[in-house]
Amino acid sequence: xxxxxxxxxxxxxxxxxxxxxxxxxxxxxxxxxxxxxxxxxxxxxxxxxxxxxxxxxxxxxxxxxxxxxxxxxxxxxxxxxxxxxxxxxxxxxxxxxxxxxxxxxxxxxxxxxxxxxxxxxxxxxxxxxxxxxxxxxxxxxxxxxxxxxxxxxxxxxxxxxxxxxxxxxxxxxxxxxxxxxxxxxxxxxxxxxxxxxxxxxxxxxxxxxxxxxxxxxxxxxxxxxxxxxxxxxxxxxxxxxxxxxxxxxxxxxxxxxxxxxxxxxxxxxxxxxxxxxxxxxxxxxxxxxxxxxxxxxxxxxxxxxxxxxxxxxxxxxxxxxxxxxxxxxxxxxxxxxxxxxxxxxxxxxxxxxxxxxxxxxxxxxxxxxxxxxxxxxxxxxxxxxxxxxxxxxxxxxxxxxxxxxxxxxxxxxxxxxxx
Numbered sequence: 205x206x207x208x209x210x211x212x213x214x215x216x217x218x219x220x221x222x223x224x225x226x227x228x229x230x231x232x233x234x235x236x237x238x239x240x241x242x243x244x245x246x247x248x249x250x251x252x253x254x255x256x257x258x259x260x261x262x263x264x265x266x267x268x269x270x271x272x273x274x275x276x277x278x279x280x281x282x283x284x285x286x287x288x289x290x291x292x293x294x295x296x297x298x299x300x301x302x303x304x305x306x307x308x309x310x311x312x313x314x315x316x317x318x319x320x321x322x323x324x325x326x327x328x329x330x331x332x333x334x335x336x337x338x339x340x341x342x343x344x345x346x347x348x349x350x351x352x353x354x355x356x357x358x359x360x361x362x363x364x365x366x367x368x369x370x371x372x373x374x375x376x377x378x379x380x381x382x383x384x385x386x387x388x389x390x391x392x393x394x395x396x397x398x399x400x401x402x403x404x405x406x407x408x409x410x411x412x413x414x415x416x417x418x419x420x421x422x423x424x425x426x427x428x429x430x431x432x433x434x435x436x437x438x439x440x441x442x443x444x445x446x447x448x449x450x451x452x453x454x455x456x457x458x459x460x461x462x463x464x465x466x467x468x469x470x471x472x473x474x475x476x477x478x479x480x481x482x483x484x485x486x487x488x489x490x491x492x493x494x495x496x497x498x499x500x501x502x503x504x505x506x507x508x509x510x511x512x513x514x515x516x517x518x519x520x521x522x523x524x525x526x527x528x529x530x531x532x533x534x535x536x537x538x539x540x541x542x543x544x545x546x547x548x549x550x551x552x553x554x555x556x557x558x559x560x561x562x563x564x565x566x567x568x569x570x571x572x573x574x575x576x577x578x579x580x581x582x583x584x585x586x587x588x589x590x591x592x593x594x595x596x597x598x599x600x601x602x603x604x605x606x607x608x609x610x611x612x613x614x615x616x617x618x619x620x621x622x623x
Contacts, residue, residue, distance in 0.1 A: 205239050205277050206274055206276055206277070207239040207241050208241070208242065208244065208269070208278050209243075209245075210246075210247055211223055211227040211245070211282070212252075212282045214249050221491055221494055225490060227281065233307065234306065238313075239277060242275060243269065243273050243275070247262060256295070257280070257282075270296055270298060277299050278296065278298050279300075279306050280292075280301070281303050282302060284300070286335045289302065289335070303461075304331060304461040307457070308331055311324045312328065322379050323379065326379065327461065329372050333365060398439065398448055398449050399449070399566050400449045400451060401478060401480045401481075401562060402451040402453060402481050402482065403482050404453055404475055404482070404499060404503065405456070405484035405519075406455060407455025408455060408486065409522075410522055411484045413549035414484060415436070415438075415452040418555065419440050437452075442559050443556070451475075451478065456499045458494070460498075460502060476507060476512075479566060480565050481508070481512055481516045482518075483496070483516050484521050485521060487522055487546075488522040489522075515565065517544070517561060517565055519544075519558065520534055520546050520547065522550070523546050523547065523548045523554070542561070545561045570610065570611055571612075572595070573610070574606070575606045576605055577604045577606065581603070585604055591618075593609055593610040594606055
């Protein structure tokens with residue numbers, strides 16, 4: 205489908221991003237939906253109109269542009285009220301998606317797991333429900349009530365809203381079952397003595413490419429927004445021999461629809477449970493600082509702890525895309541700060557240093573302890589040997605005396621596994 209992308213430049217609004225770069229991101233989002241973008245533009249909106257967003261003259265000007273380019277779909281990179289969407293569709297005779305609708309469409313096309321599909325469906329239905337308020341004239345019709353009761357019948361809009369409520373309730377019920385299953389999986393993982401390391405970051409920052417590089421997996425990793433939507437986890441062994449579980453997550457984006465923040469909370473719980481969070485940044489992007497702020501805001505919204513945020517490491521990716529002098533400046537900064545690591549997922553630069561940084565961040569205080577076990581407690585003894593914490597052992601008349609060296613986490617796992 206031939207598409208036009210329009211970024212409304214609301215002059216009275218505080219802007220975090222430059223309009224030109226915001227338009228570029230919107231075009232990339234549209235292309236992620238596999239449409240052909242034939243024209244794109246930034247349109248100044250000095251005074252937003254309640255009915256059409258744009259002024260009358262601008263509406264006519266855009267209408268002529270759309271007709272000249274044979275456009276069938278217009279993407280407005282911003283929020284449209286249901287009234288504005290309806291009026292513009294009628295005036296321009298095209299299908300219109302606002303930013304929320306566009307992101308929902310991309311998520312619908314990409315979600316692969318059952319949970320991902322259910323979450324997207326829930327977000328879509330919630331969005332559709334918000335569009336029902338005087339959104340289309342046919343919804344104002346009334347259906348005939350039963351004659352012997354009297355009074356007005358049920359309006360079409362009430363019927364549609366009730367149908368959406370039923371679907372939302374049904375999907376939430378299904379999602380609750382999936383979330384409970386995931387909770388069981390997380391509980392099982394907590395018994396495994398391997399820390400979880402989660403990759404987070406702005407969409408297209410290079411998380412999945414780094415994930416593939418480290419794990420040898422084949423997660424979809426394209427130069428495209430929202431290439432990864434469903435969480436992927438792999439067990440890997442660091443060069444030191446230490447085992448960890450690495451988790452790749454959905455990319456974040458500015459103005460993420462509130463429906464999706466809520467709907468994908470269960471997916472992002474992988475981040476909440478992580479022992480270490482790696483914030484992957486596209487350091488070559490002109491608005492990398494703004495992207496980083498968006499990621500931190502969303503992490504805060506989903507409830508990441510202050511401790512996890514304080515311990516979060518930044519992976520400055522795509523260093524190969526910077527001019528050499530600028531790249532060297534970033535390398536120097538990273539060398540002085542243990543919370544930053546320079547990488548190029550494309551060339552492999554910095555991955556060895558990243559492994560060391562992960563090792564150092566996961567290092568826990570180690571302490572020695574003496575345990576006395578009866579001969580009948582062979583299962584506990586086997587657990588200790590299986591987890592390589594035994595430093596020495598003696599046998600007495602009463603049983604085993606073991607000298608163990610472990611961390612507080614391993615000690616707690618031992619107690620959970622051997623109540």
